[in-house]
Amino acid sequence: MSLQEASEARKARLLALRKRKMGQSVEGAEGTPEPLVGGRNYDPISKTLKKRTPGEEIEDTVEKNVKGLAQMIIAEDEEKRQQELDIFNIAPKRPNWDLKRDMDKKLAKLERRTQEAVHTLIRQRLAAQKGQSDDLVGAMKAQEQQNAADSDEEED
Structure with missing residues (x-):
């Protein structure tokens, strides 16, 4: 591959990338435009949509990450309130x-x-x-x- 051909291939890839960023469709190898598919239901490895059944639970959600966090914070706050307040630590010497x-x-x-x-x-x-x-x-x-x-x- 000569430098001229490598340069043309790079320009084509950059142009395709720029169009993809702008939200335009990119033409495939046959000359037909490839559909722009994205989002959380899209699997980029297999380039297909993920199938989910209605009863299936999602493994990683924000709700699961913060579950119990509010109760833990409230319990820590209650422990701090239970401790006696030392005025000497608040006031300057x-x-x-x-x-x-x-x-x-x-x-x-x-x-x-x-x-x-x-x-x-x-x-x-x-x-x-x-x-x-x-x-x-x-x-x-x-x-x-x-x-x-x-x-x-x-x-x-």
Whole structure:
């Protein structure tokens, strides 16, 4: 068989396959169209229809596969309900872990401001103890001087 003949035979098979997929009838060897037979009553090995008697049972059905499945699921569900519910397995060990996670970002900003306020109060008390001023006005002036010194340091 030459390459040309093999190519023509392959094209014919592909065309027949394409027609079969599209649902068209395919011509046989004699030139007469072969009937398209399919479905669950068709036996592809013998290419004939399967004969069934009305009283005959089908071996493999969905109903037979799931028979008893509903009762088994209900029985398992009842067993689970009978077991005592353990609340410790449901609740998280730390109930506020998600709140702490969300608040960490906000608390970081506040921590810095808190430290600055604590340093300011300490400076005011030290200034008052050194005798610069016994009253609140003197402490405020010391704070202003400290703020000015801090701003000078930041500019450098």
